Amino acid sequence: MQxxxxxxxxxxxTVSNFINDKFQFMSAATRQRVAAAVADLNYRPDTAGRSLxxxxxxxxxxxxxxxSPLYLSDGSTTQVVSGLGNALxxxxxxxxxxxxxxxxxxxxxxxxxxxxxGVCLMLSGKPAQRRAMLASFQRLNQPLIVxxxxxxxxxxxxxxxxxxxxxxxxxxLLAEHLIERGARRIMIVKIVLxxxxxxxxxxxxxxxxxxxxxxxxxxxxxxxxxxxxVQAAVDEAxxxxxxxxxxxxxxxxxxxxxxxxxxxxxxxxxxxxxVTGYNAFEFWRLSDPVLTTVRSPGYxxxxxxxxxxxxxxxxxxxxxxxxxxxxxxxxGETT
Numbered sequence: 001m002q003x004x005x006x007x008x009x010x011x012x013x014t015v016s017n018f019i020n021d022k023f024q025f026m027s028a029a030t031r032q033r034v035a036a037a038v039a040d041l042n043y044r045p046d047t048a049g050r051s052l053x054x055x056x057x058x059x060x061x062x063x064x065x066x067x068s069p070l071y072l073s074d075g076s077t078t079q080v081v082s083g084l085g086n087a088l089x090x091x092x093x094x095x096x097x098x099x100x101x102x103x104x105x106x107x108x109x110x111x112x113x114x115x116x117x118g119v120c121l122m123l124s125g126k127p128a129q130r131r132a133m134l135a136s137f138q139r140l141n142q143p144l145i146v147x148x149x150x151x152x153x154x155x156x157x158x159x160x161x162x163x164x165x166x167x168x169x170x171x172x173l174l175a176e177h178l179i180e181r182g183a184r185r186i187m188i189v190k191i192v193l194x195x196x197x198x199x200x201x202x203x204x205x206x207x208x209x210x211x212x213x214x215x216x217x218x219x220x221x222x223x224x225x226x227x228x229x230v231q232a233a234v235d236e237a238x239x240x241x242x243x244x245x246x247x248x249x250x251x252x253x254x255x256x257x258x259x260x261x262x263x264x265x266x267x268x269x270x271x272x273x274x275v276t277g278y279n280a281f282e283f284w285r286l287s288d289p290v291l292t293t294v295r296s297p298g299y300x301x302x303x304x305x306x307x308x309x310x311x312x313x314x315x316x317x318x319x320x321x322x323x324x325x326x327x328x329x330x331x332g333e334t335t
Contacts, residue, residue, distance in 0.1 A: 007037035059094045060084075060309055061110040061119040065133060067193045068224050071099040075251065075281045076198070076298050077122060080147055083302020084120060091310050093117075105133055118143040118309050124194035134160075143312045145305045148198040161318040163305045165325045167198045170294040171205025173329040174248060174276050177292070179209065181335055183245040183274060185216045189234060189258065190250045192221035199250050202278065206248065218244070222254070230257040235265075243273050246335070252277035252284040255291045259334065274335040280328075289333035297325045 001019075005012045010030060017025045018034040026034070037043075062084060064071050072078055085095040096116060098108055102125050110119060119142055123130040130149070137144055138160070145161045150168075178186060188206060190199055203219070210217045218241070222233035234247065234257075249255035255277030262269055269275050269289060277284060280295035304323055312318045 001043070004034065004037045004041055004043050007041060008033040010034060057115055057117050058092060059096055059116045060088055060306075061096045061098070061116040062122075063108060063110060063119065063137075064097075064099045064122045065102050065105065065124050066099055066122075067101050067124065069099070075253065075279055076148075076296065079281060079296070079298025080122065080302040080305075083299040083304075084306045085302070087303045087306025088310070091306075093306075093310065102129060102133065105136065116142065117313055118145070120145045120147065120305055120309070122147045123149070124196050126195055127197075130197070143309065143318070145309055147301060147305065148196065150197060150201055158321075159312075159318070161305075161308055161312070161320065162322045163301055163308065164198070164323070165296055165298075165301060166327050167201035168205040170278065170296075170327040170329075171202035171207075172209050173327070174202075174278075174292075174294060175206040175209035175215075177329060177331070177335060178246045178248070178274055178276065179213050179215055181270075181274060183215065185218075185244045185246075186210060187218050187220055187234075187237065187244040187247045188250070189220045189222055189230060189247060189254055191223070191225040191254075193224035202250060225251065225254055227253075227257045230254045231261040234258055234261055238265075243267065246274040246276070248276045248278075250278050252279050252281065252287070252291055252293055255293070255334075256284075256287045259287055259289070259291070269334050276335060280330050287332075287334075292332040292335040293330050295328040295330050297327070300325060 001012050001015050004015045014026055014030065015034055018031065023031055062081060064077055081097060088095050096110060098110055100108055110116060119137055121137060121144060123133055123146065134146065143159045145163055148164045149162050150164065188203060207217055220233050220237045223229040247258055249258055255275055258275055259269060262273065267273060275291065277291040277293040280293045281298065284291055284293055308318060308323065
């Protein structure tokens with residue numbers, strides 16, 4: 001660092017500010033001189049030395065427990081990881097990402113080797129399984145952020161923050177919208193390979209409205225939610241019990257697969273059956289007709305979690321035990 005400072009004609013503190021992206025403390029000309037000196041000398045901070053000096057790794061772990069090896073193909077996971085990584089990188093932190101099946105959790109390097117300052121978790125499985133997994137990570141005595149959980153308790157302490165969206169309200173908004181348009185029999189299509197707390201919350205919201213309004217709800221499982229699995233499951237359900245008034249998919253990808261199946265069968269949407277999705281990530285508008293859906297703040301959840309983790313590391317405590325972001329009904333052409 002001293003060599004870079006000498007080359008640029010600045011103090012070592014100015015070089016430190018440059019390396020840590022604190023550009024507000026220098027002029028544009030100074031920034032250019034330091035950047036040129038860093039490039040000429042091929043300077044890289046010694047992260048191991050910095051960790052020893054500060055007792056910080058400047059790194060956050062992110063574990064996604066998903067039974068599918070293609071866990072990043074899930075839109076919600078991708079959005080959250082993107083928001084989290086960008087928020088952390090902006091403050092000089094790196095993100096270590098692992099995707100694991102529940103039965104392989106003990107092999108996690110983040111669990112076995114403490115190389116992070118905190119850990120973020122996205123857990124699938126039955127509630128008891130998720131509590132057990134959380135307890136394993138609480139024994140690390142690191143701050144934890146858990147995504148999408150409404151409430152979850154382990155046995156290893158309270159240095160924990162839950163970051164989620166209001167999925168119960170999302171289910172309520174969709175169900176009320178469909179019932180107002182005349183739906184009496186509603187089919188919900190969900191993935192059964194994984195059990196996500198967020199999906200359970202949506203279904204609870206749908207069921208609560210249906211029960212109050214005297215409407216019928218049925219659940220159709222479709223494996224891991226792949227295109228062919230969704231179409232096969234819905235086709236079989238329609239063949240066995242007839243066409244419902246509305247089909248509610250728990251993701252937009254599944255909703256699009258259903259739309260294509262219905263079109264191939266000559267069934268008009270929404271004239272003969274209404275269809276909804278969930279999440280409203282950018283590609284949802286590519287469906288034809290455009291799905292009615294709920295907008296999830298997935299990227300924002302990651303951003304909020306990143307900022308909250310850094311605040312916890314700087315202050316010693318999470319500001320709130322639970323952070324919940326709102327969702328929004330987006331009415332398309334399928335209802």
